[in-house]
Amino acid sequence: MLDSACYDVTIIGGGPAGLYAAFYSGMRDLKTKVIEYEEELGGKVNVYKEKTIWDVGGLPPTSGAQLISHLIDQSLTFHPTIALGEQVIDIQKMDNGYFQIKTDQNHEHYSKTIILATGYGILRQAKLNLEGAEKFETSNLHYTVKDLEQFRGEHVVISGGGNSAVDWANELEPVAKSVTVVHRRHHFGGHEKFVTRMRHSSVDILTPYAIDDIKTCPDGCCIEQVGLKHCENGKCQWRKTDAVLIHHGYQPDLTFLDHHPQDLQVEERRLRTSNQMETAASGIFAAGDISNHASSIPLIAGAFTEAGLAVNAAKLYIHPEADRYARVSSHNDRFKKSKSG
Structure with missing residues (x-):
């Protein structure tokens, strides 16, 4: 397998955590892919497009549909690869340290790191x-x-x-x-x-x-x-x-967790993570509702912070000498390149 076929970061899940992770990964100059089970991005917010969301910093009360639109536009800033309509069914770490990700469409994806942003999984409404x-x-x-x-x-x-x-x-x-x-x-x-x-x-x-x-x-x-x-x-x-x-809730489907690398620690269908969003499996990180750590805040705003932490951890995993976090947007050269490109 050539490195050109391998991504730096593959984000599994296209909801708020996954979309912000895709954006921030671009800020960190990482080759990025997003794999989403549904045929559209947005995650669970798609269930309540007409509802008003009040608790995202810097936004006035905003409909779910508007929030999804803004998140998608932002996530595409640095042109990540998007794979829709694919359910991850298996993750394996190969001898070279990279990950092989298999989906139900008989596709194989390769990545140096993985960020799990699956929320509570594929939602089956009760x-x-x-x-x-x-x-x-x-x-x-x-x-x-x-x-x-x-x-x-x-x-x-x-x-x-x-x-x-x-x-x-x-x-x-x-x-x-x-x-x-x-x-x-x-x-x-x-x-x-x-x-x-x-x-x-x-x-x-x-x-x-x-x-x-x-x-x-x-x-x-x-x-x-x-x-x-x-x-x-x-x-x-x-x-x-x-x-x-x-509205009797959802029955989550996290099938891929039944075939996860053996050192992931699954607790009540969530993953134990450090405060830097590291899972117990080296090279796999998590953000959003699937992550379980002492400082988590069950809000979309909290998912954004976790997404950034997960990307930073992935960056350091690939490039240990890199800065701990991205420079702010007003001083980040990636935005100059984005405007000129």
């Missing part, structure tokens, strides 16, 4: 566990929101208690005729400020309840009512609805 419910996914049973306006003036029932359920309740409250949130526990897992906002709005909160049954409209093409069962006393009630949103 579905409404009622027989025959899937046929309503083409009418009024939803697992994501692509356009808030489609719910204007409607009675909406949301099932779930995490960030997505809470955030969509707040987003839809001024748009829909009514919003009802159903959660099987009294406690909500969303960010405190937004849970408080929901509780002080017109959103009708039913806890501890779960959707237990559905009634269809006369022609059987859509859901007209949902049966809600109290999770403690078993009592049921019916609620009329025009649309049902299910």
Whole structure:
């Protein structure tokens, strides 16, 4: 294998951590590739393109779609290679110290270092566990929101208690005729400020309840009512609805971790890392939700910092004599080259 076929850094995952790592890797003058399972970049943010993101430094409240667009534009500054629609199924370290990365498309990629930015893995959305419910996914049973306006003036029932359920309740409250949130526990897992906002709005909160049954409209093409069962006393009630949103979380698929280099330390489907984003496997680094270290902050802003740390560690792994970090953009020659090229 020729060095020309080998990248300095291969980033597995094209979400916020992976995209910022691609940008920062270019700042460090590293030959970079990104491998993403989906056919589009953006990672989990693609699930909530219409939601407002408040907690990224330097940005006013921004929609998920806008954030993805900005991240992609930034990531392409130094022209990394992008491989879409490929799932990594195996990683092996070769005798020459480089890595061979195999994907489900029968492709082999070669890299001196790897940055794992896979988040919680390929996201398989948890579905409404009622027989025959899937046929309503083409009418009024939803697992994501692509356009808030489609719910204007409607009675909406949301099932779930995490960030997505809470955030969509707040987003839809001024748009829909009514919003009802159903959660099987009294406690909500969303960010405190937004849970408080929901509780002080017109959103009708039913806890501890779960959707237990559905009634269809006369022609059987859509859901007209949902049966809600109290999770403690078993009592049921019916609620009329025009649309049902299910946010029961995701079932992560991290298949490649079943075939990882043996010295990676996997803990509850996350990787133990140092504060410099080094995994236990030499030459493999991690950033974002897949990394597990004492100082992690579970925010997109935290993923950006981890991405930079991972790239710096990769740079020093390849070139031990290099500077510990990149010069700031106003003094970095890479930007002059980018403008002239």
